[in-house]
Amino acid sequence: MLPPGMVRLKGQSGSVEGGPISGSDFLQLRAEDAPAKGLTAWLTAGLRDAIAGRRLASGARLPATRVLAADLKISRGVVVEAYQRLIDEGLATGRTGDGTRVTDISGKSEMPHDRRRALDELRLPFPPPPGIDIDLSPGVPDLSAFPRVQWLKAEKSVLDEITGSDLGYGDPGGTPKLRAELIAWLRRTRGVRAEADDIIVVSGVAQALALLAQTLRQDGVTAAAVEDPGSRGATDQMAHWGVRPEPVPVDEQGIQVDLITQDAALLTPAHQFPTGVVLSPARRRALLDRGGLIIEDDYDAEHRYDRAPVAALQGSAPERVAYAGSVSKSLAPGMRLGWLIAPRRLQPALLEAKHGSDLGNPALPQLVLARLLASGDYERHLRLVRSRQRRRRDALLAGLERHLPRARVTGVAAGLHLLIILDTGEDDTALAARAAAHGVLVHPLSWHRQRPGPPGLVLGYAAQPPDRLTEAAQRLGTALTPPSRNRSGAPSS
Numbered sequence: 001m002l003p004p005g006m007v008r009l010k011g012q013s014g015s016v017e018g019g020p021i022s023g024s025d026f027l028q029l030r031a032e033d034a035p036a037k038g039l040t041a042w043l044t045a046g047l048r049d050a051i052a053g054r055r056l057a058s059g060a061r062l063p064a065t066r067v068l069a070a071d072l073k074i075s076r077g078v079v080v081e082a083y084q085r086l087i088d089e090g091l092a093t094g095r096t097g098d099g100t101r102v103t104d105i106s107g108k109s110e111m112p113h114d115r116r117r118a119l120d121e122l123r124l125p126f127p128p129p130p131g132i133d134i135d136l137s138p139g140v141p142d143l144s145a146f147p148r149v150q151w152l153k154a155e156k157s158v159l160d161e162i163t164g165s166d167l168g169y170g171d172p173g174g175t176p177k178l179r180a181e182l183i184a185w186l187r188r189t190r191g192v193r194a195e196a197d198d199i200i201v202v203s204g205v206a207q208a209l210a211l212l213a214q215t216l217r218q219d220g221v222t223a224a225a226v227e228d229p230g231s232r233g234a235t236d237q238m239a240h241w242g243v244r245p246e247p248v249p250v251d252e253q254g255i256q257v258d259l260i261t262q263d264a265a266l267l268t269p270a271h272q273f274p275t276g277v278v279l280s281p282a283r284r285r286a287l288l289d290r291g292g293l294i295i296e297d298d299y300d301a302e303h304r305y306d307r308a309p310v311a312a313l314q315g316s317a318p319e320r321v322a323y324a325g326s327v328s329k330s331l332a333p334g335m336r337l338g339w340l341i342a343p344r345r346l347q348p349a350l351l352e353a354k355h356g357s358d359l360g361n362p363a364l365p366q367l368v369l370a371r372l373l374a375s376g377d378y379e380r381h382l383r384l385v386r387s388r389q390r391r392r393r394d395a396l397l398a399g400l401e402r403h404l405p406r407a408r409v410t411g412v413a414a415g416l417h418l419l420i421i422l423d424t425g426e427d428d429t430a431l432a433a434r435a436a437a438h439g440v441l442v443h444p445l446s447w448h449r450q451r452p453g454p455p456g457l458v459l460g461y462a463a464q465p466p467d468r469l470t471e472a473a474q475r476l477g478t479a480l481t482p483p484s485r486n487r488s489g490a491p492s493s
Helices: 039-052 065-072 076-088 115-120 148-161 176-190 204-218 232-240 281-289 344-358 363-375 377-403 428-437 466-480
Strands: 014-016 019-021 092-095 099-102 199-202 223-228 244-251 264-267 293-297 321-326 338-341 408-410 417-421 456-460
Touching (some): 076 092, 076 099, 204 338, 232 244, 377 417, 428 466
Parallel strands (some): 223 244, 264 293, 293 321
Antiparallel strands (some): 092 099, 321 338
16 A cells, blocks of 8 residues: 555556556655655656666566656656656666666676775774764764854854955965964973964864875885774774884884884874873884874874873974864864974975865864864863863773773873783683673774784774763673683582
């Protein structure tokens, strides 16, 4: 039975695979819903949807134009034009004496295509799968804390003042207002040494790495040292653009600088992902003393809870360091706003690559961020977020100490995640699977390794309130604690 008002053709047959069509169920259009204007587009969309949804099979003969027009209470000319559009799009063919038939598209809509599987290979932070109700994926900020009121206020102010030229094609390196505000903020908070014209506004650190990799390839650099364990996303980005990531071990002092042999090195010195350690002063000096380019991903440096974060490496060697940061961890990753400050010898090539990539970031979000920086609202937001995230980290640590006391937590009090090491000898993917069976999603440390190492789990805490983190720790304790054994060696019941 059709829904009330659904059109059903009478009197004229079409054909499906050479047989008759009894009605127009395939259209799923209602005469009373026909718009006053745009009838041709309305009907064409309905026919196109019927073909894509297989309600009209390949070879089906469409109803006569007069019959369909009468049933839909529209002019025959509209139907004729809609059929002609399908023919122009290659979705139908028309022959005198045979009417209009759906083109054979059997091979077109069944091409091998598994989008989810392809995306799964990228380790993207998807919504949790069924059975997961506490998601501790690392790198996800507290999106509920996004400063909606302040952003809306700043956006209204910007729109009141914006000029036509502000919305045109501008400098691919970013709007002058944002670059001026960014450099003032980065000088004050991160010790960066640069000018506004040294900044390239990018779509997050991912694009900064893409631009750098392309530029390095042009200079003949085909490999870069990377931290191991380190950011899976960063290494994938470099590899995608043709710069081979060469793993260099990380210990409690950061990357082992004496093992770097490549001309370029990518690292997170202020708060290493995922171990959470800070590059030691001796290692910083050793890194700056060696030659080559240093790519500094200033990963969540603004989220230090026990003291001020160490200054950026860039301030010590502007001619040697390409510095990248973003608002992904402070505002939201969906903003796709970041910055790159590279040695001046690389800037022309980087600007050319940026221009070739997208002509520049959208202007309006840049101007809004500039306003937030100028007003102090961005700084106030960071203070609020730091306070919330410190409480969440403390709640997770207290829960782990109580329910999983054998777990060793690494790193300093900073960031959006922590790493626990479990000296069980068990594969950490199996540990993560056991956690998932108890409704908690975590990352195995091995996802972020290129070489073998001790098992561990990376736990993100920024997106969960304290009570849920306490519950997550309790579940992890249940999932990961081996059963006690009686004197005979058998598990106790």
